[in-house]
Amino acid sequence: MPAFDTIDDLLADSRVLVRLDLNSPIEDGSPQDNRRFERHAETVRELADAGHRVVLMAHQGRPGRDDFTSLAGHAAILADHVDRDVAFVADTDGEEALEAIDALGAGEVLLLENTRMCEDELPEAEPEEKAETEFVRTLAPHFDAYVNDAYSAAHRKHASLVGFPLVLPAYAGRVMETEYEANTAIATREFDGPVTMVVGGTKATDVIGVMDALDDRVDRFLLGGVAGELFLRAAGHPVGSDVGGMDLFDEQWERNRELIESVLDERGDAIHLASDLAYEGPDGERAEVAVDDIAEKTEGYLDVGSATVADYEPLIRESDAVFVKGALGVFEDERFADGTVGALAAIAETDCFSVVGGGDTSRAIEMYGLSEDDFSHVSIAGGAYIRALTGEPLPAVEVLEAAARRAED
Ligand SMILES: Nc1ncnc2c1ncn2[C@@H]1O[C@H](COP(=O)(O)OP(=O)(O)O)[C@@H](O)[C@H]1O
Numbered sequence: 001m002p003a004f005d006t007i008d009d010l011l012a013d014s015r016v017l018v019r020l021d022l023n024s025p026i027e028d029g030s031p032q033d034n035r036r037f038e039r040h041a042e043t044v045r046e047l048a049d050a051g052h053r054v055v056l057m058a059h060q061g062r063p064g065r066d067d068f069t070s071l072a073g074h075a076a077i078l079a080d081h082v083d084r085d086v087a088f089v090a091d092t093d094g095e096e097a098l099e100a101i102d103a104l105g106a107g108e109v110l111l112l113e114n115t116r117m118c119e120d121e122l123p124e125a126e127p128e129e130k131a132e133t134e135f136v137r138t139l140a141p142h143f144d145a146y147v148n149d150a151y152s153a154a155h156r157k158h159a160s161l162v163g164f165p166l167v168l169p170a171y172a173g174r175v176m177e178t179e180y181e182a183n184t185a186i187a188t189r190e191f192d193g194p195v196t197m198v199v200g201g202t203k204a205t206d207v208i209g210v211m212d213a214l215d216d217r218v219d220r221f222l223l224g225g226v227a228g229e230l231f232l233r234a235a236g237h238p239v240g241s242d243v244g245g246m247d248l249f250d251e252q253w254e255r256n257r258e259l260i261e262s263v264l265d266e267r268g269d270a271i272h273l274a275s276d277l278a279y280e281g282p283d284g285e286r287a288e289v290a291v292d293d294i295a296e297k298t299e300g301y302l303d304v305g306s307a308t309v310a311d312y313e314p315l316i317r318e319s320d321a322v323f324v325k326g327a328l329g330v331f332e333d334e335r336f337a338d339g340t341v342g343a344l345a346a347i348a349e350t351d352c353f354s355v356v357g358g359g360d361t362s363r364a365i366e367m368y369g370l371s372e373d374d375f376s377h378v379s380i381a382g383g384a385y386i387r388a389l390t391g392e393p394l395p396a397v398e399v400l401e402a403a404a405r406r407a408e409d
């Protein structure tokens with residue numbers, strides 16, 4: 001059980017400052033709707049329905065990057081999901097923001113400007129230091145309580161995440177609660193049958209770290225994607241190097257080579273590697289080759305092959321728990337979706353505890369007509385999910401727990 005208080009513990013008629021994570025893909029300057037809006041809308045609706053005055057903080061991108069924009073567009077998308085007005089003020093903590101906050105009525109919702117436009121938000125520092133910033137000292141007196149729903153940003157020590165819980169009674173929102181529970185399950189829950197982890201995607205460095213950390217909690221790892229090719233390379237197959245314009249493999253290989261070799265050496269019996277791979281054939285069609293028949297690296301491999309999918313499916317079906325981190329292939333291209341969709345469909349059809357993490361991989365669920373309801377949890381977190389799996393503490397969760405201990409004393 002998490003040791004933080006939740007919005008069930010809020011006093012009636014509170015003025016609440018709520019941190020969401022609405023960080024989204026930006027296309028042509030506009031935020032794109034995604035699961036984060038839908039999930040956070042549940043917390044916002046519940047708070048507003050209860051009659052609290054609800055002020056929202058969130059970030060988008062980082063200064064200097066293309067996706068660093070105003071949250072005006074986010075307010076409109078969120079309003080659609082919450083099904084009520086979400087007012088927006090283009091200010092984080094100045095006069096305009098404070099006036100809008102103080103004018104808010106019971107059950108009304110206001111979104112403040114991108115927190116990262118306030119210079120106190122970044123960089124990372126200890127919570128005590130962040131609690132002393134002008135940003136926190138200015139806003140906090142206008143509120144009775146702070147709610148953190150931004151699980152997917154909980155690995156960052158930013159003012160809006162770790163500063164406010166030191167100076168206001170602090171609570172977890174619904175997203176924070178459900179993400180915390182599902183993502184820590186691999187470390188905290190006992191399962192009767194095998195625990196399986198599907199490992200793929202492009203961020204091989206992350207997932208190899210997870211494999212190393214989860215050594216004794218996972219019975220078998222089913223590999224694909226870039227990490228899968230790097231393990232095949234360690235096993236002596238001439239794959240997992242950059243060809244053409246790729247730059248996914250060689251740098252990650254250099255960085256992780258020793259760890260891959262030691263994980264393979266120590267847990268080889270638990271690691272399942274692809275027996276065949278798919279690539280783009282001469283006429284643009286999907287072509288497959290057995291890994292044992294690959295004599296030299298001339299192709300960029302974009303999916304695991306059909307024999308591999310047939311090997312992996314029964315292993316998933318007999319599992320008691322399956323955790324997914326990363327796609328088994330380039331599923332965005334239908335020709336190379338078989339591995340990812342095969343694994344996800346097998347999980348969906350199986351009555352196991354299942355968590356699918358990572359923004360990209362979870363997009364495959366709706367792209368290929370699978371139902372989110374057939375998974376125990378589809379996480380909206382990337383970096384925080386990785387840290388939860390490896391048992392690394394999340395600073396924003398730690399300060400919520402500390403706030404709950406203070407409240408008890
Ligand atoms: N063999 C491969 N080569 C290149 N890209 C791959 C390969 N396999 C999977 N991918 C890509 O990995 C992406 C997901 O990777 P990643 O970002 O690590 O996962 P997530 O965002 O879900 O955490 C997908 O968009 C997919 O196109």
Ligand SMILES: O=C(OP(=O)(O)O)[C@H](O)COP(=O)(O)O
Pocket residue numbers: 021023061062152153156359380381382383384
């Ligand atoms: O989208 C986020 O993280 P993610 O890319 O790991 O899912 C969070 O909003 C954190 O954003 P940041 O990585 O710019 O600090």
